[in-house]
Amino acid sequence: MDLSSRTRDIFRLIVDEYLTTGEPVGSRTLSRRIEAGLSPATIRNVMSDLEDLGFIFSPHTSAGRLPTQTGLRLYVDGLMQIGGLTKDERRKIESECSTSGRSMTEVYDKASTMLSGLAGAAAMVIAPKMNKPIRQIQFVQIERSKALVILVMQDGIVENRIIDIPPDLDASILQQATQYLNDRMAGRLLQDVREEILFDIRNHQTNLDKLTKKLVEDGLVMAVTPFDGGNIIVRGQSHLLKDVNEMEKLEQARQLLTMLEEEKSMLSMLDSVSQADGVQIFIGSENRFFDKPNWSTVVSPYRSEDGRIIGAVGVIGPMRLNYARIVSMVDFTSQVMGKLLVENKG
Numbered sequence: 001m002d003l004s005s006r007t008r009d010i011f012r013l014i015v016d017e018y019l020t021t022g023e024p025v026g027s028r029t030l031s032r033r034i035e036a037g038l039s040p041a042t043i044r045n046v047m048s049d050l051e052d053l054g055f056i057f058s059p060h061t062s063a064g065r066l067p068t069q070t071g072l073r074l075y076v077d078g079l080m081q082i083g084g085l086t087k088d089e090r091r092k093i094e095s096e097c098s099t100s101g102r103s104m105t106e107v108y109d110k111a112s113t114m115l116s117g118l119a120g121a122a123a124m125v126i127a128p129k130m131n132k133p134i135r136q137i138q139f140v141q142i143e144r145s146k147a148l149v150i151l152v153m154q155d156g157i158v159e160n161r162i163i164d165i166p167p168d169l170d171a172s173i174l175q176q177a178t179q180y181l182n183d184r185m186a187g188r189l190l191q192d193v194r195e196e197i198l199f200d201i202r203n204h205q206t207n208l209d210k211l212t213k214k215l216v217e218d219g220l221v222m223a224v225t226p227f228d229g230g231n232i233i234v235r236g237q238s239h240l241l242k243d244v245n246e247m248e249k250l251e252q253a254r255q256l257l258t259m260l261e262e263e264k265s266m267l268s269m270l271d272s273v274s275q276a277d278g279v280q281i282f283i284g285s286e287n288r289f290f291d292k293p294n295w296s297t298v299v300s301p302y303r304s305e306d307g308r309i310i311g312a313v314g315v316i317g318p319m320r321l322n323y324a325r326i327v328s329m330v331d332f333t334s335q336v337m338g339k340l341l342v343e344n345k346g
Contacts, residue, residue, distance in 0.1 A: 008079060009034060010046045014056060015067045015075045019320045024064025069284040069293065069319070076281050076323050083324040085332055089118065093329070097336045107340070108233050111313065115333055116236025119326050121317030122260065124234045125337070133189050137181045139174040139219060141165070147174065149219045154187070163218050166211070177215040180208060194220060234260045239317060249294055256295060256316070273301050273312060279331045284319060296321050300330045302338035313337060 003011065013033055017025040027040040027047060034043070047065055050056045055071035058064070067075065085093075096114040097107055108127045115123035136152040142162070147169075149161045185193050197220060200206050201213050208216065237260060240253045273280050279300040284293045298321065299314030313333045315326050 006036065006038070007046050007049065009036070010038075010043060011050055011055060011067075011071070012075070012079050014047075014050075014065060015071065015079070018066055019322060022318075022320050024059055024066050026064045069286075072283050072296075072319060073286075076283070080324050082327055085328050089329070090332065092118070093333055094336055097333070097340055109235070111333065111337065112233045112235040115313060115315065115329060116239065118329055119236075119315045119317070119321075121239045121315045121321060121326070122234060122236045124232065124260070124312075124314050124316065126232055126312040133187055134185045134193075135187075137178065137185060137219075139178050139215065141169065141171070141174060144168055147215075147219075161219075165215065165218075169211070169215075173209075173211050173215060176208065176212045177219065180206070180212070180216055181220070242318075252294060260316070273299050273309075277301075279327050279334075281323060281327070294319050296323075298323065298326050298330050300334035302334040302341065304338075305342045310341060311337065 010030060013030055014025045017023070017029070017033075027043040030043050030047075031038055031040045047056065050071075051058070051065065054068055055074060056065040057068050059066055093111075093114065096110045104127070108125045112123045112125040115125075133154045134151060135154045136150075138150045138152075140148045140150060142148050145165055145167045147163055147165045149163055151159045151161075153159075181197070184197055198217060201208070201217050206213065237257055240256055241250075279298060282297045282299070284295065287295070287297050295316065296319045297314055297316050299312055301309040301312045304310045313330055315321070315330055
């Protein structure tokens with residue numbers, strides 16, 4: 001949306017002040033800070049226009065305004081100035097992500113703790129799992145509308161996932177899906193075959209009926225996610241309780257803390273970053289993982305030598321995160337982690 005230079009400047013100041021203090025911003029405060037020397041009355045008119053556009057709102061009867069979720073999206077997409085990391089911060093990230101004298105598990109733990117400390121928010125690292133060949137896959141109905149996907153690897157490791165199915169699905173459909181996937185996947189690497197099969201299904205290059213296609217697709221997506229990580233490390237959860245002074249926000253924080261412990265929820269949210277490259281920002285209800293207001297996620301994948309997404313790093317916190325600074329942190333950390341995994345071959 002095209003905004004005048006003056007409107008953009010005022011809006012940017014409102015957001016910057018909110019991200020710094022968390023408090024509503026009034027016209028008098030803005031008039032003292034804006035370089036153009038605009039009067040409070042002029043600024044109030046601009047604020048009224050911004051409110052009509054849905055970019056800011058008044059939380060109560062005071063004259064102050066706060067950015068809406070839509071306003072924050074406008075800010076991060078086009079008005080935010082990304083802050084670079086200092087040399088010390090870069091060195092700290094590289095040092096904490098070093099494998100010198102450490103196992104990879106220790107590196108993941110150090111990386112998430114370090115990122116949480118720098119960001120002042122909860123941080124997470126999705127650690128990759130070795131890409132193993134499959135021996136066998138099987139669908140087993142366990143309830144009227146649920147089936148168990150059983151993955152048996154060549155090394156004997158067994159993994160299970162539960163998927164939703166149409167109620168009372170005919171057993172022959174489960175058998176067809178099992179046969180199809182075993183014919184295509186047996187002896188092959190998980191990540192190598194996943195996209196190939198999904199491409200064939202979505203481009204109607206199979207002889208499967210509609211129900212079997214849906215079952216194969218759902219089972220494959222759930223069983224072999226791009227973030228099928230061996231470990232999800234979350235640190236700094238206590239940051240989520242800072243400045244939570246309303247019962248509704250406190251309850252949301254508790255729910256978020258619970259969901260951070262659930263692997264399925266984390267992988268579901270992070271799966272969305274596979275749709276684009278680089279750092280992604282999910283504000284409030286944009287987040288498929290936790291679609292409540294007041295919370296944001298900044299996340300970036302890291303890749304293997306052949307370009308596959310094998311993990312991710314991210315920060316979760318209140319909507320008034322320091323986006324400009326955290327985007328740089330998450331981006332640099334994901335780059336360092338990617339290089340590290342390539343050097344150590346996962």
